[in-house]
Amino acid sequence: MPFIANTDAQRNEMLAEMGMTMEDLFADIPPQLRHDNFDLPAGISEQQVRDKLADIAGTNMISLTCFLGGGFYDHFIPAAVYALMSRSEFYTAYTPYQPELSQGTLQAIYEYQSSICRLTGMDVSNASLYDGGTALYEAMMMALSATRRRKVIMDTSVNPIYRMMIRSYTENLAIALAEPSCEQGMVNRDAYDRLIDDDTAAVIVQNPNFFGCIDDFSDLAEMAHRRGALLIMSCYPIALGILKTPKEMNADIVTGEGQSLGIPMSFGGPYLGFMGATKKLVRKMPGRVVGQTIDKHDQRAFVLTLQAREQHIRRDKATSNICTNQALCALTAHAYMSLLGKQGLPEVAQLCVDKAHYAYERLTAIPGIKPQFRGKTFFNEFVLDLPCEARYVVGQLIAKGFAAGFPLSRYYDNMENALLVCVTEKRTKEEIGMLAEALESVL
Amino acid sequence: MVKEGLLYTKEHEWVRVEGDSATVGISDHAQEMLGDVTFVELPEANASFAQNDPMAVVESSKAASDVYCPISGTVMEVNSPLEDAPELINESCYEQGWICKVQMANPQELDTLMNAEAYGQFLAEQS
Amino acid sequence: MKLVFEKSVPSRKAFRMGPRDVPSSVSIDESLLRKKPADLPELSELDVVRHFTELSRRNFGVDTNFYPLGSCTMKYNPKVNERIASYPGFAHLHPLLPQLRMGGMLTQGALRVLYEMDRFLCEIAGMDGFTMQPMAGAHGELTGLMIMAAYHRSKGTQKKYILAPDSAHGTNPSSAAIAGYEVISVPTGNRGILEPEEVRRHLNPEVAGLMLTCPNTLGLFNPHIAEICELIHGVDGLAYYDGANLNAIVGQARPGDFGFDIIHINLHKTFSTPHGGGGPGAGPVGVRADLVDFLPVSVVVKRDDGTYALEYDRPHSIGYVAPFYGNFGIILRAYVYILMLGKEGLKRVSQNAVLNANYLKEKLKDHYDLAFDGVCKHECVFSPTQAMLDNDVHALNIAKSLIDRGFHPPTIYFPSIVREAIMIEPTETESKETLDRFIAAMIEIAELALSDPQQIRDAPVTTPVSRPNETIAARVLDIASIA
Incomplete structure (x- = not known):
């Protein structure tokens, strides 16, 4: 039998030594609760399973040239990233409960936390959360707990998938959630001025927002802070390579989807939720945190810290129910950031900007196509206003x-003709030209 | 060690009464159970608590315990040096390691607390 | 060892970008840009590779050492799983593709994996529908409790309490609290299991449900499990099965047959996906027929023509718990594992896991205190003897001594209802030879604890660091190196 070590002879030997039969070992399960005839296929060999899965993988269409983004991006991944995250000393380990045996994982996570702080400008970071959406939800819970307030304002320019997640999570809780409409693809300041009150725990925005537009939320931070609320920003980490940091805007908590940092798209996961915060909020931060300390010989060492508030100790009073992190994904992102480095990350970001703007010029030059939000500064995504329904165009x-982009009508009313187009550094001038020709031909 | 002259709760808080003010801390037994205290989350000044409401958190590397308000009232003063020196709870739980001072709203509640002798007996029964 | 940042050399680069085939004419207004670049390392590719390789050598993993961490099911992670997860047809698949018009046809393979995994897990657990979306065990618990809340809401009742035994994983009470419930902790009886009378004593009409691990964290199967589920149903509560310990009964019995209504399964435990140093995992949630409508969107369905599709229009659904379809890469690995083992293989998984645990228990019970005697399932729980404790040798010291002998220690100090718990879960992938070496090490430590306790208290001596100071870590709170 694959993956099971003991032979039948060894099984019998062990049972004999114990004076027991295999049936004795399961005698504590009442007979009427046993189940014998499982309707499952017979096992197959490695060769068979690889052939079968190659066939299955073959029915997934990955040959499309990808202009699809929406918070999940087709960036280039250096080979060394995969080589490093594939080291089984990392991936076959578990939570570093025994620090002496886990200095590799622990130091990697400490360095990852440091990289996230350096990237976002924030003071502290945790060891990661499941994904960008749950990270944003956790940030919201953190703000509710820190302010002891019950109201949250979340802009409609925040990723609609994350907004739906947050609505689901808060269904059974006494939280008032307001979602003011954005104006011309940007956060409408007037609405916030009216909405933020003494019971507002947090304002949630995204940069670049779901439409790709870049903003400076310094004024919103000031508006929130004046009334005792926190500013939470969801961010695209590649864009942070060049954009004004959440810290420079005075945000209190920053979260985001770390997939673009060297993690394959893999049909939606596993991904990486990153989180940074101000020092003041460190004890409200959910999940695992690695800290630096010294060992009994005064050498540098790393341990899990701030664990006293976590669920295995504090049970129903824990800051969050999150028990694990996405350690391997965090390690992957850390390897990616280390390889790209101080110069490489801004270069990738700038390349994305340059290619996206080139595509914008090419595509908006097509007769009948207009920009949806004229004159707005964008990063590597922009919205086109097509002369007909975007979902049909995408189909053609x-x-x-x-994969020409994402039709916004799926999540926004009155945007039937709007197409969200994304361009990463992987797209070439030639591919952009071919997209322009194809698009023109179907209109 | 149980200090004479203080009142105690089953949750191991102590209370020192001076007029209508009650100083609150955690007992020697409590600090010993926690081990090295690494952080104290103090209540906010002017916050009001009912008896048995959680009002503060004392954290060590192995546990985080709520401190329950032993007596209803309003927080008048907190021991802010604990923010930088949480170890004061271990070193001097009855003196420098006090947590806050509460203006009592209902001093009759003091009757529900134990004196040093009763608390000592309570601890003996617990073990 | 130096931090990666400390190895940085100004202007050194590992990576060339490009092609840069478009004009670089764009300038974003300076007010929207960061003042200086993030201070990430400046290293060559070899520098980075050496750094991470050096880090990896400071880790124990299943591939390097026996790793009997109780309640974590640290079984071998087959290499073929990793190979298949990296197939471009899976790794390069954009999650938004099926949301495009006719896009479901572009991802038939991925949808098929999700659909068939749903069917497999339903059969294994005795459930009627699964969602693959929860991204970890605790996330599955939260999802299950949201389903529970939706069920009670649909009946027009608002319930308040969740029962959980005092031996439960800490995530149970924590998830219940996050889902908006109050938790009633039910004490474990002196046989080490939850007794029906205790459940009855804590029942009231406001109980929304019960969360239970079976076998429990002591490795004991509860023979009264069906009766307990019935009691909960008696107050219109739902019984939630925490599948953390499913490896003990997979292929032998099904939680659905016990009377459970909702279950989560940790794919990274029973179904061999790597633990990754603490994630990513996956915690799919299964439900019985009348709860299927509450499952999160989307749901994968198989149409009459044999194609697969995602369904979003489900008015009773609790909504979205994950951005897409769960940790697909993890689900895929577990799917491959089930295909390879098949029906007979899964049955042998639990047989060998239970055999290995009982073998360890029998061989060690004369040397350590056994928390609860009798047949155990996938794990067993010991404590140091009184004589060891009198010598100031604790569970922690025994754990650290195992490190010097080349073993990852068992889980210690959990479950908390056992004093100084040492919780050992060998799993089925370990051989008798490995178990015998571990037993010999444990016996040697037991003897030294009495004859030379200082040696045990000084452990470990073979690791790159020894006894890092956790108090200093928590007081100083240096959690990031910021330039």
Whole structure:
């Protein structure tokens, strides 16, 4: 039997030594609760399973040229990233409960936390959360707990998938959630001025927002802080390579999806929720945290810290129910950031900007296509206003070999013709030209 | 060690009464159970608590314990040196390690607390 | 060892970007840009590779050492799983593709994996529908409790309490609290299991449900499990099965047959996906037929023509708990594992896991205090003897001494209802030879604890660091190196 070590002879030997039969070992399960005839297939060999899964993988269409973003990006991943995260000393370990045996994982996570702080400008970071959406939810819970207030304001320019997640999570809780509409693709300051009150725990925004537009939320931070509320920002980490940091805008908590930092798209996961915060909020931060200390010989050492508030000790009074982190994904992101480095990350970000703007010029030059939000500064995504329904256009372009973008009508009313187009550094000038030709041909 | 002259709760808080003010801390037994205290989350000044409400948190590397308000009232003063020196709870739980001073709203509640002798007996029964 | 930042050399680069085939004419207004670049390392590719390789050598993993961490099911992670997860047809698949018009047809393979995994898990657990979305065990618990709340809401009742035994994983009470419930902790009886009378004593009409691990964290199967589920149903509560310990009964019995209504399964335990140093895992949630409508969106369905599709229009659904379809890469690995083992293989998994645990228990019970005697399932729980404790040798010291002998220690100080618990879970992938070496080490430590306790208290001596100071870590709170 694959993956099971003991032979039948050894099994019998062990049972004999114990004076027991295999049935004795399961005698504590009442017979009427046993189940014998499982309707499952017979096992197959490695060769069979690899062939079978190669066939299954083959029915997934990955040959489309990808202009699809929406918070999940097709960035280039250096080979060394995969090589490093594939070291089984990392991936076959578990939570570093025994620090002496886990200095590799612990130091990697400490360095990851440091990289996230350096990238976002924030004072502290945790060892990661499940994904960008749950990270944003955890940030919201953190703000509710820190302010002891019950109201949250979340802009409609925040990723609609995250907004739906947050609505689900808060269904059974006494939390008032307001979602003011954005104005021309940007946060409408007037609405916030009216909405933020003495019971507001947090204002949640995104940069670049779901439409790709870049903003400076310094004024919103000031508006929130004046009334005792916190500013939470969801961010795209590649964009942080060049954009004004959440810290420079005085945000209190920053979260984001770390997938773009060297993690494959893998049909939605596993991904990486990163989180940074001000020092003041460190004890409200959920999840695992690695700290630096010294060992009994005064050598540098790393341990899990701030664990006293976590669920295995504090049970129903814990700051969060999150028990694990996405350690391997955090390690992957850390390897990616280390390889790209201080110069490489801004270069990737700038390349994304340059290619996206080139595509914007090419595509908006097509007769009948207009920009949806004219004159707004964007990073590597922008919204086109097509002369017909975007979802049909996208359907036609699939046949021509393009995933041309994301039709916004799925999540926004009155935007039937709006198409969100994303361009990463992987796209070439030639591919952009071919998309422009294909798009023009189907209009 | 149980200090004479103080009142105690089953949750191991102590209370020192001076007029209508009650100084609150955690007992020697409590600090010993926690081990090295690494952080104290103090209540906010002017916050009001009912008896048995959680009002503060004392954290060590192995546990985080709520401190329950032993007597209803309003917080008049907190021991802010604990923010930088949480170890005062271990070193001097009855003196420098006090947590806050509460203006009592209902001093009759003091009757529900134990004196040093009763608390000593309570601890003996617990072990 | 130096931090990666401390190895940095100004202007050194590992990576060339590009192609840069478009004009670099764009300038974003300076007010929107950061003042200086993030201070990430400046290293060559070899520098980075050496750094991470050096880090990896400071880790124990299943591939390097026996790792009997109780309640964590540290079984071998087959290499073929990793290979298949990296197939471009899976790794490069954008999650938004099926949301495009006719896009479901572009991802038939991925949808098939999700659909078939749903069917497999339903059969293994005795449930009627699964969601693959929860991204960890605790996330599964929260999802299950949200389903529980939706069920009670749909009946027009608002319930308040969740029962959980005092031996439960800490995530149970924590998830219940996050879901908006108050937790009633039910004491474990002196046989080490939850007794029906205790459950009855704590029942009231406001009880929304019960969360239970079976076998429990002591490795004991509760023979009264069906009766307990019935008691909960008697107050219109739901019984939640925490599948953390499913490895003990997989292929032998099904939680659905016991009377459980909701279950989560930790794919990173029973179904061999790597633990990753603490994640990513996956915690799919299964429910019985009348709860299927509450499952999160989307749900994968198989159409009459044999194609697969995602369903979003489900008015009773609790909504979204994950951005997409769960940790697909993890689900895929578990799917491959189930295909390879098949029906007979899964049955042998639990047989060998239970055999190995009982073998360890029998061989060690004369040397350590056994918390509860009798047949155990996938794990057993010991304590140091009184004589060891009198010598100031504690569970922690025994754990650290195992390190010097080349073993990852068992889980210690959990479950908390056992004093100085040492919780050992060998799993089925370990051989008798490995178990015998571990037993010999444990016996040697037991003897030294009495004859030379100082040696045990000084451990470990073979690791790169020894006894890091956790108090200093928590007081100083240096959790990031910021330039």
